Amino acid sequence: MNRDPHQQAREWISWGSQGLSDSQQKWLHTHLDQCASCHDYAQAAAQFVRSLRSVPLAADLSLVRSTQMRVRAHAQQLQQKQERLWLVWMSCIVVGLSAAITTPILWRGFEWVGEWAHVSSPVWQVGFMVFWISPALAASLIFLARGIHLTDTNGTSCG
Numbered sequence: 001m002n003r004d005p006h007q008q009a010r011e012w013i014s015w016g017s018q019g020l021s022d023s024q025q026k027w028l029h030t031h032l033d034q035c036a037s038c039h040d041y042a043q044a045a046a047q048f049v050r051s052l053r054s055v056p057l058a059a060d061l062s063l064v065r066s067t068q069m070r071v072r073a074h075a076q077q078l079q080q081k082q083e084r085l086w087l088v089w090m091s092c093i094v095v096g097l098s099a100a101i102t103t104p105i106l107w108r109g110f111e112w113v114g115e116w117a118h119v120s121s122p123v124w125q126v127g128f129m130v131f132w133i134s135p136a137l138a139a140s141l142i143f144l145a146r147g148i149h150l151t152d153t154n155g156t157s158c159g
Helices: 005-015 022-034 036-054 061-116 121-146
Strands: none
Touching (some): 005 022, 005 036
8 A cells, every 4th residue: 555655755754854764865855856845844844843942941940859869869779780780790700609619529528428328329419419409499498488589679569
């Protein structure tokens, strides 16, 4: 279905030149050169935009103050979020390094205790896995019980 070229031109005029591709701008300029009514419409729209831009706009002092307060509060929230994320990253690095260092040591320790107690390899390996995963499971259960995953910092439900 082809659109009316005048309707298309007026729509693109209302968008301004920023929202148009090069081919659309070229078509629009060609159409405006050929069509007097669309050319007049474009001139009227440009004049209207210039008129709107020439009107001074002064904001009420209370509006300015409330906007500044909200911007500062939002900036503070962003800073706190960034600090929390930094803490999370550092915690992940520390946990990863400690796991990388202690896991081989614990493995050797469980292996030694298994040999000393004359326990088969699968038994002490299962014991190692239970010992190794228990802290993460305990922390997960604590967080789940407290409902941390359901609320954000403002106490509102995240879903």
